[in-house]
Amino acid sequence: MYSSDEMMAVEAARRLDDGMVCFVGIGLPSTAANLARHTHAPGCVLVYESGTIGAKPTELPLSIGDGELAETADAVVSVPEMFAYWLQGGRIDVGFLGAAQIDRHGNLNSTVIGEYDRPKVRLPGGGGAPEIATEVKDVFVMLRQTPRAFVDRLDFTTSRGDNVRVVITDLGILEPVDGELTLVQVHPGTSVADAREATGWELRVADDVKTTDPPTEEELVALRSLQTKGS
Amino acid sequence: MYSSDEMMAVEAARRLDDGMVCFVGIGLPSTAANLARHTHAPGCVLVYESGTIGAKPTELPLSIGDGELAETADAVVSVPEMFAYWLQGGRIDVGFLGAAQIDRHGNLNSTVIGEYDRPKVRLPGGGGAPEIATEVKDVFVMLRQTPRAFVDRLDFTTSRGDNVRVVITDLGILEPVDGELTLVQVHPGTSVADAREATGWELRVADDVKTTDPPTEEELVALRSLQTKGS
């Protein structure tokens, strides 16, 4: 048995190659990148926006500022340098993003639910997302698929979807086809109908939807051995 | 006995107060600032454009990059940071400049003698001077007074004289009065006539030209103890 979070982390990790430079936040992205590093991509380079480049945590950090990230990093730089020389410098291959809302074009909202000036829910805000979305080569989005998250219209566009290459959800995998996110894969035990139901727009579905390979024993062992701290 | 270089260094040092932050180059300025630090202004902060802040060399450096500057500095920063955060940041009180030519307004030429495209003598160039001249509060100029150096018209304006507060020469001291450099002091053994003769323009002279106090025993001892390496 494995959780949907574990399925998501494993699917994200499978998409990271050895030597890729990844800009990761806390949570599933950090879990996925570290899993890749401990399995098939030991040379995967983890960059945290806190300024740590090439961090090699043995446990999953709870904050992007955890001391172990600095201790194990190849280099620690200031935050202005991180965004100017490294992110804007075009040195990052993959950037992970999450959000409260996503639309069919991969645009994301992590700013507000409701009107900006009369918010129903004030969310934390964009942080690094607006420039991660435009300055990295490939954006990987990870979020749970529900009608409230997968919406026809965003309440606020925090970041653009132009560089989104894949959306990894608890139900399956979406990839842009002619600029619209399309269901290309469902996780074991999930049907295309489930994915449609969980989407707030008329979901495009590929002709040949594949079923995700479940996590291997090796993947689960590596993943769980990481989660002593972060879980 | 003492040399005219020693007189110049002593007069420059006398104008530095404790706690002043000084941007110094190699040669007489570095000698003067270190002399001040070893006499009346122990808290005088030496900043070298190579990136060393608060350097405390025991011997006079021959290059602004000498290792001892980094070893004794409070902080070592990159050259871009030095010019952006520290010089342009407005944190420097006094900047020393030399030049091949100076005019009556304190404008300096360290670029070329003759036409730029057909140079008689190609000089090293401006280096830090153009921005030191505009970004520090007070510019101190140190150079030997000759008709070839003190010219009516510069061949090239490398830096502006607007912030020049004093020009320290081997003959005396000039200060701007209504925007024109004026002889206010002559060193022992020098006459106003000598200074006039050494100036390529009709030199303005203050009504009450003072004679410089010769270097004290203490000043000379401190100065010479510094010069083991730099001389």
Place this chain on the structure above:
Amino acid sequence: MLTSLREAVEDLVRDGDTVALEGFTHLIPGAAGHELIRQERHGLTLIRMTPDIVYDQLIGMGCARKLVFSWGGNPGVGSLHRLRDAVEHGRPAPLELEEHSHAGMAAAYQAGASNLPFGVLRGYRSNDLVARTRVAPIQCPFTGEELAAVPALRPDVGIIHAQRADRRGNVQLWGILGVQKETVLASARSIVTVEEIVDELDPRPGAIVLPSWTVDAVALAPGGAHPSYAHGYYERDNDFYVAWDEISRDRDRFQQWMQRHVLDTADVEEYRASVARSTVAAV
């Protein structure tokens, strides 16, 4: 130079000031924030890239009139309930927001430290933030490319926490550096709280030094980064971040907590002792 945190805040922070208490997940100046609350500073414009618990406390206690920020949350836990209450319901007072991206704010701090009126970045590309923040298009005079200009951040007071200072007031910090150097250099006045004061700052890998003449006041505040951490001194109090979600959710409970642990304590030592007691009690 060396002074108490109380005196530093008394002398250097005024009602209505623009104040940046910076710390990017590490070395967050919590003790300084508590002193602002004890001294009842009002009408502050608070600046911070990543406002978290100490900003939730300042906002909940009514010290702030405006927040300039790029990400405001409880890292790894969720929302800041006092911040949300102020923005969503105007309690205890309405809070004006000036919202940026991290990249934009970092460039703005860098411009401030460089004594430039604006910073330049490739950012704010056709998203809704553009209409909600202070950004202007600027064209490259050489290539014609259009980029984003952000106005420099120049706080009245910059406040950071560092590991150590020497007796002359030179400050040394290491580990994750965030925007602390830029905050001090961009601010008109600055306060640094430190874990310890030492005779000599021996060089350390990854450490930067802020010379004493760039700082207005240095105050000893051991543990002053709680619930954040000080690399080499103590760990992040992860349980406290989780607990804060509960404490801050209800306005009255928040008030009681602040009364007991901040207003009724005189300084960081009493605060730490008081929090430690209640944690033990909770166990």
Place this chain on the structure above:
Amino acid sequence: MLTSLREAVEDLVRDGDTVALEGFTHLIPGAAGHELIRQERHGLTLIRMTPDIVYDQLIGMGCARKLVFSWGGNPGVGSLHRLRDAVEHGRPAPLELEEHSHAGMAAAYQAGASNLPFGVLRGYRSNDLVARTRVAPIQCPFTGEELAAVPALRPDVGIIHAQRADRRGNVQLWGILGVQKETVLASARSIVTVEEIVDELDPRPGAIVLPSWTVDAVALAPGGAHPSYAHGYYERDNDFYVAWDEISRDRDRFQQWMQRHVLDTADVEEYRASVARSTVAAV
């Protein structure tokens, strides 16, 4: 990744390239410059804030067609005679100059490393450089202040010398850092020569690390900074800077010196030995 300096120059530097060999008084990549001369690179646009002896050698040997710089001299000694001969008399070939101030060039490197088309500074204020360099006025969209924009430096090849690298090619340097990080990050390709290659880069005060994936080639070149120095390895050869004034003053003597110590030596070790012999002989 790890290779010989000869192979690195063969693979990465082409005739006509724009090449920056940086080093601000410290860690000047002399050995790499000599390898460019041995491999007879031509038509290079050489970039450097402070061109000194190694650039005098490259120019005197006819490798360069253009020099982008802000201060060109023999520090503490005087002029660069080969540079002057090229500029004043077009010998051995005319040399085009693009002249900046240090502040302007530093901002241009920073812009290059930031992948921005231009950098901004408060500089080039009504002096004659403005007419001789690449600078354009730019207005702050918020305050209206006019500042100077400089086009980003983006060399084809950036070359620096560092103290150490590990076997994976991570590079570590410390002491005076100059613009070396910006040079590597601003360049399309980069070569780093190092004093030694070690198993592990243990952290050092004041050290920065360039991750292996930011560098194209790392080559062992012990003593490769001569006559400059490598902090922690060897001192600056001050006598050589003085001697160079004599060596370079006469064109023929310069040629003979270059033939004997650079063209007739295979690498930095032979160069060092050859220079050492002639120094001993001179004594």
